[in-house]
Amino acid sequence: MDFLFELGLEEIPARFMNGLLEDLQKQFLNQLKTAGLQCASAETLGTYRRLTLFVSDIPAEKPELRKLAKGPKLAQAKDAGGQWTPAALGFAKKNGVTYDQFKEVDGCVAAEVVQPAEKTLALLPKLIEAAVKAMHLPIAMYWNAHEGPFVRPLHWLLALYGSDIVPVTLFGIQAGRETRGHRFLSSAAVSLSQADRETYIRKLAETHVLVDFQVRWGRINAEIQQKAAELGAQPDCPPALLQELAYITEEPKLLVASFEASFLSVPEEILILTMQKNQKYVPLKKNGRLTNQFLVLYEGRDAAVPNIREGNERVLRARLADAAFFVAEDQKVPLDDFLTTLGRTSFIEGLGSIRQKIDRNVALASAIAKSLNPKMAKEARNPNAGFKLDRVERVAKYAKADLASQAVFEFPELQGVMGKYYYAHQFADADAEEMAVIEEHWWPKGAGAGLPSTALGAVVAVADKLDTLCGCFAVGKIPTGSSDPYALRRAAQAIIDIVDTFKWELGIAHLLSEVKFDSELNEKFQLQSQNLIDFLTQRFEHRLKNIYKIDHDIAAAILVQSWERPVYRGVEAARALQKRRDVSDFKSIVKTAIRVERITLDSDGRPLMLPGFVEEEWLQEDEEKKLWKLLQEIKMEVSAALANSLPDLALDKLFKLASPVEIFFEKVLVNHEDQNLRENRIKLLMEVRNVFKEIADFEKVVLPG
Amino acid sequence: MDFSGLIHTLNGYWMERGCLLAQPYDIEKGAGTMNPHTFLRCLGPQPWNVAYVEPSRRPTDGRYGENPNRLQHYYQYQVVLKPSPLDIQDLYLGSLKAIGIDPADHDIRFVEDNWESPTLGAWGVGWEVWCDGMEVTQFTYFQQVGGFDCNPVSVELTYGLERLAMYIQKKNSVFDVVWAEKPASGKSVSYRDVHLATEKENSTYNFEVSSVEYLTQVFAGGEVEARRCLEKKLVHPAYDLTLKCSHAFNMLDARGAVSVTERQNYIGKVRTLAHAVAKLYVEKYTQVSGF
Numbered sequence: 003m004d005f006l007f008e009l010g011l012e013e014i015p016a017r018f019m020n021g022l023l024e025d026l027q028k029q030f031l032n033q034l035k036t037a038g039l040q041c042a043s044a045e046t047l048g049t050y051r052r053l054t055l056f057v058s059d060i061p062a063e064k065p066e067l068r069k070l071a072k073g074p075k076l077a078q079a080k081d082a083g084g085q086w087t088p089a090a091l092g093f094a095k096k097n098g099v100t101y102d103q104f105k106e107v108d109g110c111v112a113a114e115v116v117q118p119a120e121k122t123l124a125l126l127p128k129l130i131e132a133a134v135k136a137m138h139l140p141i142a143m144y145w146n147a148h149e150g151p152f153v154r155p156l157h158w159l160l161a162l163y164g165s166d167i168v169p170v171t172l173f174g175i176q177a178g179r180e181t182r183g184h185r186f187l188s189s190a191a192v193s194l195s196q197a198d199r200e201t202y203i204r205k206l207a208e209t210h211v212l213v214d215f216q217v218r219w220g221r222i223n224a225e226i227q228q229k230a231a232e233l234g235a236q237p238d239c240p241p242a243l244l245q246e247l248a249y250i251t252e253e254p255k256l257l258v259a260s261f262e263a264s265f266l267s268v269p270e271e272i273l274i275l276t277m278q279k280n281q282k283y284v285p286l287k288k289n290g291r292l293t294n295q296f297l298v299l300y301e302g303r304d305a306a307v308p309n310i311r312e313g314n315e316r317v318l319r320a321r322l323a324d325a326a327f328f329v330a331e332d333q334k335v336p337l338d339d340f341l342t343t344l345g346r347t348s349f350i351e352g353l354g355s356i357r358q359k360i361d362r363n364v365a366l367a368s369a370i371a372k373s374l375n376p377k378m379a380k381e382a383r384n385p386n387a388g389f390k391l392d393r394v395e396r397v398a399k400y401a402k403a404d405l406a407s408q409a410v411f412e413f414p415e416l417q418g419v420m421g422k423y424y425y426a427h428q429f430a431d432a433d434a435e436e437m438a439v440i441e442e443h444w445w446p447k448g449a450g451a452g453l454p455s456t457a458l459g460a461v462v463a464v465a466d467k468l469d470t471l472c473g474c475f476a477v478g479k480i481p482t483g484s485s486d487p488y489a490l491r492r493a494a495q496a497i498i499d500i501v502d503t504f505k506w507e508l509g510i511a512h513l514l515s516e517v518k519f520d521s522e523l524n525e526k527f528q529l530q531s532q533n534l535i536d537f538l539t540q541r542f543e544h545r546l547k548n549i550y551k552i553d554h555d556i557a558a559a560i561l562v563q564s565w566e567r568p569v570y571r572g573v574e575a576a577r578a579l580q581k582r583r584d585v586s587d588f589k590s591i592v593k594t595a596i597r598v599e600r601i602t603l604d605s606d607g608r609p610l611m612l613p614g615f616v617e618e619e620w621l622q623e624d625e626e627k628k629l630w631k632l633l634q635e636i637k638m639e640v641s642a643a644l645a646n647s648l649p650d651l652a653l654d655k656l657f658k659l660a661s662p663v664e665i666f667f668e669k670v671l672v673n674h675e676d677q678n679l680r681e682n683r684i685k686l687l688m689e690v691r692n693v694f695k696e697i698a699d700f701e702k703v704v705l706p707g
Numbered sequence: 708m709d710f711s712g713l714i715h716t717l718n719g720y721w722m723e724r725g726c727l728l729a730q731p732y733d734i735e736k737g738a739g740t741m742n743p744h745t746f747l748r749c750l751g752p753q754p755w756n757v758a759y760v761e762p763s764r765r766p767t768d769g770r771y772g773e774n775p776n777r778l779q780h781y782y783q784y785q786v787v788l789k790p791s792p793l794d795i796q797d798l799y800l801g802s803l804k805a806i807g808i809d810p811a812d813h814d815i816r817f818v819e820d821n822w823e824s825p826t827l828g829a830w831g832v833g834w835e836v837w838c839d840g841m842e843v844t845q846f847t848y849f850q851q852v853g854g855f856d857c858n859p860v861s862v863e864l865t866y867g868l869e870r871l872a873m874y875i876q877k878k879n880s881v882f883d884v885v886w887a888e889k890p891a892s893g894k895s896v897s898y899r900d901v902h903l904a905t906e907k908e909n910s911t912y913n914f915e916v917s918s919v920e921y922l923t924q925v926f927a928g929g930e931v932e933a934r935r936c937l938e939k940k941l942v943h944p945a946y947d948l949t950l951k952c953s954h955a956f957n958m959l960d961a962r963g964a965v966s967v968t969e970r971q972n973y974i975g976k977v978r979t980l981a982h983a984v985a986k987l988y989v990e991k992y993t994q995v996s997g998f
Contacts, residue, residue, distance in 0.1 A: 012796060013834060015819035050817075141821070143832045145848050146790045148858040155793065155848075186810045250816065281840055298840065300814040310814045313839025319879065320776045327774065346966065 003122075003164035005041075005057040006197035007130065008181055009172075010158035013050050016249035018140045018153060019215075023048050026055050029133040037125055038064050038117070047203070047213045049252045051185070054213060056199050060163070066119040071097045073111040079104075123163050127170035130161065134172055149173050158182060162197035183209020184252050187301070210253040210301075219248040222299065225256045226284055229297055233258065235286035237297065243278055247299050250282065256297050259283075259311045263294045265322045271419045272325045272409060279415075281318060328408040332420065333427050340406035341399075347406070350470075350488065352477035352523075359469065360402055362519070367398040367465035369516040370508070374461070377507040389458060397436045398462050400425050401443045418444045435459075446496055453500050460504045464513070467493040472517045475534055476527035494541040498569060502545065505570040510538045512566075535565045542569060552576045556583065559698040571644065575697050578649035583703070590660045595691075595700030598663065601672060602688045609688070612681050616689060620682035625669040629662045630686060637693050644696060652697060663690060710872050710886040710898065713806055714760055717784050717866065720805045721758035724798060726786065727998045729759035734947055735954040738763050738824075739785030739865055743946060746827060746981075747988050748787065749852045749861040753997030755789040760868070764954065766961035769910035772903045775880035779909055779961075780902070784866035789997075790859035791848055799846065799864055803838070807875055813839050822847045826953055826977040828854040828985070831863070843871055853985025854978075869898070913961045922962070926955040926973070933980050942988045949980040 007030075014022065023046035031044055034057070042059035073079065073093035081087050086101055090111060094101060099113040106112065134152075144150035152173060161168035161177035170177045180191045181202070188209035194202060206213045212221070223244060230237040239247075247254070265273060270292040277283040277296055284297040298314050300307075345357035353359060368391055375388035382388075404410045404421030413420075422440040426432045435456050442454040443462040454463045471493050474480065481490050501508065514534055519527050539561055546552040546560065550573060560576045567575075582588045604610050621627045636655050643652035672687070674680045694700050708716065722728050732742040739761030740746060748755040761783045769779030786802075788795060796817070800810055808815075817834035822845065824830070831847035845865040849857045872884045882899035889895070933948035956973045959965050965973060 013817035013819075017819070141832060143848055143850060144857070145860050145862075146793060148860060155791075157793070186815065250818070301816070302814045303811065306812045306814065309812055310839045313813065313841060313874070316874075316877075316879070317839070317841040324774070324776065348966070 003060060003062060004197040004199070005060055005126070005168075006054070006160065006162045006194070006199070006202060007056075007168075008052050008054040008158075008160035009134075009156060010052050010160070010182060011152075011156055012154040014053070014154050015141070016050065016246045019048060019050070019249045021140060022053055022137070022153065025137050026053055026133070029136045030055055030057070030129065032136070033129040033133045034060065037129060038067060039122060039125070045199075048215065049211060049213060049218075050250060051252065052181070052211075052213065054202075056197075056202075058199075060122055062122050062164075064120045064122060064125060067117040069115055069117075070107065071113055071115045072107060073097075073104075073113070075110050076106060077109075079111045123166050123168065126161075126163055126168045130168065130170045131172065160194070162194060165196040181206065184211050184301070187253065187303070212253055215248055218251060218254050219244065222247050222251075222254045222256070225254070226297060229256055229258060230286055233286060233293075233295060235288050235293055235295065238274060238278075238285045238287055238292075240278070243282065243284070247282060251299060251301055253301055255300055255302070256284075257300060257307055257311055258295055259298050259315050259318075260295045261315065261318050261322055265326060266292060266294055268322070268326045268329055269420065269423045272329065272413060272416060273322060275413055275415060276321050276325055277318065279413075280321060281314070283314075283318070324412075325409070328412060329420070329423075332404075332407040332409055332424060335407070337400050337403040337424060337428050340403040343406040344402070350474065350477070350479065352479075353473045356402065356405060359473075360399060362469045362473075363401070363462070363465050364395050364398040365518065366469055366516060367394050367462050370465055370513070371461050373508055373512065373516065374506060378457075389461065393436065394458065394461060396429075397425075397439045397458065398443075398465065400428075401440050401462055401466070404440075418442070446499070449492070449495075453496075453503055457504060460500045460506075464497050464500050467497050468513060468517060471497070471537075472514070472527055472530070472534060473519065473523075475530040475537075476519060476523050480530075480533070490537075491541070494538050495544065498538060498541045498545050502569045502573055505568070507568050509567050510535060510542070510565040510569065514538075539565060542572065546573065546576050550577055550580075552580050553583070555702055555704040556580050556698075559700060559702040562699045562702070571647070571649075574647060574649045575644075575652075578653055579698060579703070581650075582653060587657045587660065589705055590664075591657055591694075592700045592703045592705055594660045594663045595694050597667060598687050598691050598694070599701040602684060602691050609691075610684060612685055612688070614685070616685045617682055620678050621686075622679065623670045625662075625666050626683065626686060629666045629690075632659070632662055633686075633689055633693065637689075640693055640696055649697070656693065656697060659690065659693070663687075708807055708872075708875050709888050709895070710868070710884055713868060713872055713875065714784065716806050717802060718758065720802045721786055724756075726756045726758040726788075729757050731759060731761050734950045735764050736761070736950050737765055737953065737957060739783040740824065740829070740863065741827065741950055741953070742785065743943065745785060745787050745861075745863065746829075746852060747942070747946065747985070749789060749849050749857055749863075750855055750985055750989050751992065751995070752859065753789075753995055754859075755787060755861070755997050757998070758784070758786045761785050764957070766909075766913040766957050769906065769913050769961070771910040772882065772906035775882065778869070778881065778902070778906060779913060780905060782868040784868050786864040786866075787861055788864075789861035791862035795862050799836070799844070802864075803843075806871065808838055808843075808871075817846065818842075820845065825974050826956075827852065827981050828978045833862075838874065841870060841874060843867060843874065853988075854982040855985055855989065872898075913958060917958055917962055919959065919962055919964045922955045922959050922964075926952050926959070929955065930976060930980065933984075937980075937983050937987060940987060940991060942984060942991055945980070945987070946984045949977060949984055952980065953977050 027044050027046050034041060039060055041057045044057045047054040074089040079087055079090040093111060097113055097115045099115065103113045104111050139151060139153055141153055142151035145155040156173045156175050158180065159172060159175050159177040160181045161170055162179055167179055168177055179194050183190065183192055183206065192205045192209055203213055212218045226237045226239055273292060274285050277285045282299065286293050286295045300310050302310055341357055345355050347356045349356045349359040371389035371391060371394045378388040379385050401421060404417060404424055407420055409420045410417050418441040422437045425440050426437055435458055438456050439459040439462050442459040443466055445452055445454050445463060454460050471490050474488050474490055479488055514531055518524060543557050543561055546557040556576055556579045560572050602610055616630060621630055636659055639655040640652045643655060670683065672683045718728055729744045742761050744757050744759060762780060763783050764780050766779050768777050770777045792798065816837045818837050820835040821832045822830060829852045831849040833847040835842040836844040836846055843866065847863045849861045849863060851857060869881045869884065873881055876884055878884050882897065882903055884898040886896045886898055886901055929948045929952040933945045936945035936948060956977060
């Protein structure tokens with residue numbers, strides 16, 4: 003038989019609905035399973051006023067269960083006088099048996115325990131109570147004479163098993179066969195004769211309640227599309243807003259409303275945010291630009307539509323007037339005044355004011371731009387190509403000025419967006435790239451979200467994040483476990499993602515060397531440099547594995563070098579290696595690398611320190627002479643290939659070393675008794691090792707078998 | 708319905724439903740919750756049902772009377788029912804109907820909004836009630852007050868009187884709201900007549916003229932005095948002084964004289980006082996009669 007259960011509540015917050023429904027189902031099915039009952043399927047339905055669970059085909063009776071329970075060892079079950087001990091008594095009580103039912107199994111006391119058959123209807127109240135009690139409450143409240151806790155006060159309970167009411171009481175409310183329709187659009191109670199899903203859905207629909215989330219979602223989505231199409235417009239309705247809309251209504255309808263077109267001169271982001279976030283409206287766009295029409299989700303009679311439209315328009319008008327007022331007031335303030343205000347606002351404890359943070363950002367962005375410029379000039383074959391430092395400094399200086407603005411105080415999400423407009427308002431020569439930098443230096447906004455779109459944006463974004471990261475490490479605010487209150491992992495990830503994407507010719511170590519703090523803080527920062535390298539290297543590893551699907555061992559082979567080498571070059575090398583990991587040449591080069599590595603390390607695993615270079619006069623055997631000659635060529639070829647971003651070619655060249663090295667090992671005795679010969683041969687192998695390390699620590703690669 | 712009529716109707720509605728009609732409390736405060744009829748009476752086991760208008764001051768919200776929607780001084784209509792009746796939503800909707808907002812003709816929704824007052828050590832869960840997209844009431848089940856669990860639970864309804872009046876009278880500016888109209892002559896007084904001057908002058912005072920030194924003294928002196936009262940087990944004077952500290956802090960804030968770190972410090976001091984007052988009230992007034 004089927005089971006239908008509905009908790010009738012006061013308005014449940016939309017953001018909790020999915021979780022609550024999932025959890026209700028999970029907890030109930032848990033209870034069912036523990037009780038030894040099965041079911042065919044389970045499903046949840048729900049609106050802001052009801053959490054509903056439908057479970058099909060629960061058998062009418064839980065069958066009798068017999069099982070052998072094992073207890074304490076015989077030696078512990080009886081004392082010296084042959085009397086049963088407390089351990090035996092405990093076992094008997096726990097299993098509801100008496101001493102005469104005891105058996106002996108494997109030297110232990112045992113008993114056959116019988117769980118008698120039970121009617122499901124009689125069991126269900128306990129299961130429901132336990133399931134509801136076990137639910138995780140994202141917000142727990144009490145009401146009335148301290149009834150609760152639950153997410154909202156309970157008003158009715160519908161609990162039917164087949165055609166029977168399940169006699170359960172929760173929070174003082176007794177279950178029945180009644181549910182309720184829409185709060186305002188229907189007054190009659192809805193009575194159900196049995197736990198029938200279709201009847202339940204249909205009867206609620208008749209009383210203006212669409213109880214299935216999917217149905218409401220689909221209807222809202224369709225109506226948004228249709229209404230927008232009728233107006234020749236495109237809706238701006240992010241998925242999260244659509245989901246929320248589907249949970250704040252029992253019977254969704256949409257109406258078109260409008261605001262005075264004069265508001266369209268206000269930056270549209272603030273208008274859109276006001277509509278979407280504060281009022282849950284769907285803004286409409288034409289050709290990518292905001293229009294003065296919007297869609298309002300409502301519940302109500304047709305006759306109420308004029309009231310509802312007028313009321314919503316009035317509210318929005320007041321809110322937009324507020325927004326326009328903030329923007330107008332903000333634009334009266336010179337950006338330098340904002341910076342002065344930010345001099346009084348603390349950034350992070352120990353790291354000064356936001357103004358001081360901005361000053362550090364400017365210096366760091368400028369230093370990074372200077373380091374990047376020669377390469378950019380070279381690539382463009384134009385000595386003047388690269389960043390214009392005065393622009394870098396100006397945009398970095400004002401990128402956060404809007405933090406002191408009224409608009410951003412009201413709408414923190416608009417940091418950078420409002421700044422972009424205020425910057426253009428103050429500087430007539432501001433170009434589109436600079437405006438984009440102001441907005442995008444905060445990016446990415448979340449994991450996987452977009453990176454700054456311009457090269458200049460990349461510089462300012464990295465400088466900002468790098469300063470925060472290094473500053474926090476310097477003052478001891480270092481993430482531990484799951485605690486990362488300053489989102490430093492995200493900042494470090496963003497740095498790695500950006501410098502890779504923009505192919506910066508700077509390694510992590512170089513970036514860190516550009517960071518400067520005031521004297522005392524700078525010392526603390528220097529003490530953290532290895533920690534910072536490790537922290538950034540972890541994020542690089544994360545990127546290699548998750549974005550480029552690089553195997554763990556190949557990532558490890560790349561990472562040791564990665565703090566000197568530009569990140570993107572590390573990526574190139576990793577991808578080239580990954581591609582070839584199953585090729586036989588690759589296996590032999592790894593084996594060779596391992597062999598070379600072993601012989602060039604001391605007993606503590608550190609590279610041997612031998613003064614001087616390979617001396618040609620000490621090269622005696624043909625094989626070592628040949629290897630030395632070949633090595634010189636390959637070393638140059640590998641370097642040239644890598645410098646030209648041709649890691650595959652570099653590997654091809656490198657692979658040519660494998661067989662001569664193996665022959666060297668076969669024919670030449672490294673451990674020669676003559677110290678000069680011996681050391682010269684080791685130095686030769688160290689040169690080989692250095693060429694390998696240009697690409698990776700091959701010995702870290704794990705070979706199958 | 709004019710502004711007077713709105714208040715009169717709500718008074719009548721809640722009086723008929725068993726509420727004591729109380730009067731505003733004579734100390735500046737940020738919200739009706741701070742009136743001892745709410746803050747103190749929500750503590751302890753006795754039932755309590757009360758309704759009153761509370762003038763509320765939010766110095767930072769002043770706009771010199773130039774913004775049609777923002778005021779540094781406004782009126783809340785406050786209803787507290789303890790324990791919260793199960794049919795409180797229906798009772799509330801009945802009050803909307805009484806002032807001319809019939810849910811059948813509008814779109815009424817309960818939109819999640821949890822309330823917290825760090826200075827009072829109080830929090831609750833509930834909604835803001837929207838009428839056709841406009842917030843008209845704050846609806847809160849108190850969970851803690853002064854750091855104490857509420858048992859039984861009180862429900863607080865806070866109507867924004869100006870917003871309701873603007874809505875009912877279809878005005879775009881609060882200053883256009885009709886405060887009272889003489890039935891015989893039709894002569895009327897507007898919100899502008901009553902409050903434009905106070906908004907202008909108080910905005911000037913709050914933002915430009917008030918003395919940081921004086922306000923700092925008020926806070927510091929109030930804190931010391933409140934402690935003395937607490938030592939003498941004088942709950943109500945101690946609470947009055949706590950309210951004075953709280954208002955002095957709000958004034959300092961409007962003056963831009965409170966840094967981020969100092970803010971936490973000030974709030975912490977007021978909360979400590981509020982907690983001590985609540986504790987003393989619960990200990991001392993075990994036999995207070997409810998209503």
